Amino acid sequence: MMKLLQQKEWSPYLAGTLLGLVYVVSIAVTGIIPGASGAFENIGGLIAQVVYPELTKNTYFQFVMPPGITTAVMILLGIMVGAFISAKLSGDFKMQAVSDDQWKRVFGKATWKRWLVLFVGGIILEFGAGIAGGCTSGLAIGGGLFLAPSAFIFIAAMFMSGIPVAMLMYWRKY
């Protein structure tokens, strides 16, 4: 058992089974569909309340995504803790500025490039998730498991734009 926990990488089928069980337990016990992107909106709302309260006086922040420390924020915290435990157990944990060998090979070692793309990409990603009503975890999996049409529209759209963007970024190396 310990050996399994210390493995660097599991087969995606095994890890997927674990995550599937997390969804089942979470929905069965509290009825909460685990998701990651909502937490950023909750925290963003909290910050906006302090910095510029006018921004939170609309339907979205009052009814759809109320600001505050919600269960979504706790899940997000848990994700960080869980990933940290997993990385520590397998000795995979390290601090680095440019995250990946593949990135260095294709785009060079410059740190600012990676950080810029990551920052801008993160904003775009969260903006899209806000419009769609969830991200890969909350909408695609959390909705897909009830065969909600929204989830499958979202997955299709995600690949429709993701593939050309990867093509453009990698160009000849695609």
Place this chain on the structure above:
Amino acid sequence: MFEMIFSLVMGIGFGFALQKAGLTKYNKIVNVFRFTDLAVLKFMMTTLAVAMVGIFALNTLGIVALPNIPATYIVGNLIGGLIFGVGMSGAGF
């Protein structure tokens, strides 16, 4: 209060599974859009299948009530998904 702590525990399981599947790494995410490594899809679809069977089995036995499912509004889901894909493919997370 129980819900908060319970969510934290669920999050830990969530993060553990993600890290073990290698989905915390840039190359795993971006390579699914290049069709060179389909781990993300394998992972996602396994999760879907397991969760689907689990929830509906428990629901049929009358143990679990189904929660509100994410709303469908075609234009929003579609446009949101399109924007999301750009960010996910670029940032790799």
